Amino acid sequence: MGSSKNNGKDNDFKTDSGIPLKPVYSEKDIDDQNLGLPGKPPFTRGPYESMYRGRLWTMRQYSGMGDAAESNRRYKYLLAQGQTGLSVAFDLPTQLGYDSDEVDAQDDVGVVGVAISSLEDMERLFEGIPIGQVSTHLNINATAPIIFAMYLAMAENRGLNFSQLRGTLQNDVLKEFLARKAFIFPPGPSVRLSCDIVQYAIDKVPEFNPISITGFHVKEMGASSIQEVAFCLSDAIAYCDELIARGLEFDRFAPNLSFHFACGRDFFEEIAKFRAARRVWAELAFDRYHAKKDESARLRFFSGGSGAVLPAQEPLNNIVRSSLQCLAAVLGGAQSIHVMAYDEAHSIPTEDSVRICLRTQQIIALESGVTKTVDPIGGSYYVEALTDELQVLIQEKMDQIERDWGGMIPAVVNGFPQREVIHRAYQQEKDIESGKRVVVGLNKYTTDSKSSIRIQRTNEKAALLQKRRVKQLKKRRNAAKAKQALEKVRLAALDAHQNMIPVLIEAVKSYATVGEITTALKDVFGTYKDPGLIL
């Protein structure tokens, strides 16, 4: 019980998501029954029995810039510095289905990620990188079917068996409509394409996680941790229902689903969030989907450090923030981690700033000792109480979506989660302005001195070369073959029951480009326009 001396100040002690906190927690606050052991349902303490004792999380820095050659150099640098899995960042034109040589793309080629317009670009990107041995995360959504087709075609050209390929596709279009906004086609066809990938991959590319159902961008947009997990898992329900409607058994695809969460600034709430998410998913798997295998109920996730809480002011402070985020992800049991660079609010990372991200992970992994036993935080009165509380609140939010909207797709189409999130984002900005929400170096303990950090600049030369390259490719290739392949793409798109991946692999092999394939798909599916809610 709070002391009356506090005069109601106890109300000021809340988690980032607004959960009121007691002055102290004790054994009375733990429900032991929910704890279990790591590797056993409901996986509160971790999805695997040995966790980091058996194998460290994958150190996977999101990266991409300029043209394929420039990104290839950066990937080799990262691998040499100890990165253990690749994570490809694509430029906006590639994400939105434009070729590098298109007028609409001109300012954005190679700016926020690598420009990939053709199979040739993809092969250049992985030049000298053994894709049969390195795990690759392809952060692509609306154009995921095309990019995945290129990755597979590249593997074929190298004489690799698809079963040798390990990695993940983000491929989560629902969160695009909700938060990330790099959508192309309307929700229906988008989900179809997403599920075509999943269905194809569980059969032909079994070591790949064909989808990474993502809460990250929802949190970055301004959601609480409760909303992040609730919306993410509600998206998962929508995908699972679609796959089941196609005749797939839950146990057939569920083990290959993966998840992606942000790691924000409330240290213990984030740890508890990851544990609660595993529990909610396990219950969902067994109760709603009648999973028969433990693997179907095991939530595995990638943690992306939150960039939204890293200000531009006094950027080196962000190394501290990112370290805390990384530690929370480790204590929360992440399978794969990306640490945000200190210059996140300035530009994409330099070699130096991304190296510090890797070192952060390596220092935590190899010097701090936290990996020497599984789930060292388990049994903490506070963390377990918070995990229980979060589980209840997440479930309540998910129930609300089901009850009031009939699921996540109708909810998103009607703008419900978006309104909730932007309302909270606005409130948070006002709290920063008033000083209620402290951001050290921004609204408290500030200096007048300007930061003088070196930032990564866009490689204009590489962008120009890339534009020329794509133009030349379109002249060089067998135009008739490409045209034929595109027609097949269009016909396949018209048939809702045809899985598009085989036809896309053929198309990319004939050097049909990202832009051309997208245009063919747009002709059939149409495009989606964001309603632009302000509230």
Next chain:
Amino acid sequence: DGHDKGALVVSRSLRDSGFEVIYLGLYGKIEQIVEVAIQEDVDIIGLSILSGTHLKAANRLIHEIKKRKNRKVRTAIGGIIPEQDVSRLKKIGIDVVVPTGTPLSKVADLLRASLVAKKMTRMNMK
């Protein structure tokens, strides 16, 4: 680009502090934005850019406005703008630059100040 949190939050804030806001949404083409802005007879065109293409966008924006011989409208750009680029944007002709971290109230103040400056310029020209 697709990250519209800043644009939405600033739009909401400006609306709440008395501005009339016409929000044109994501991935706008500069030519179309300027066209609509002039049709609607706005005082200020604001762009939110997080992708690093602010200098190019600024050049296009000023070019499109000049092309239409419009002397009234003011311009503002916010988002991920490196320190070194703030003065570059001003040189290109952008009236208000609000990099990330600028308090919402300051955004409103700077926009209002740009309108006063415009009025004063007009008065001085009479």
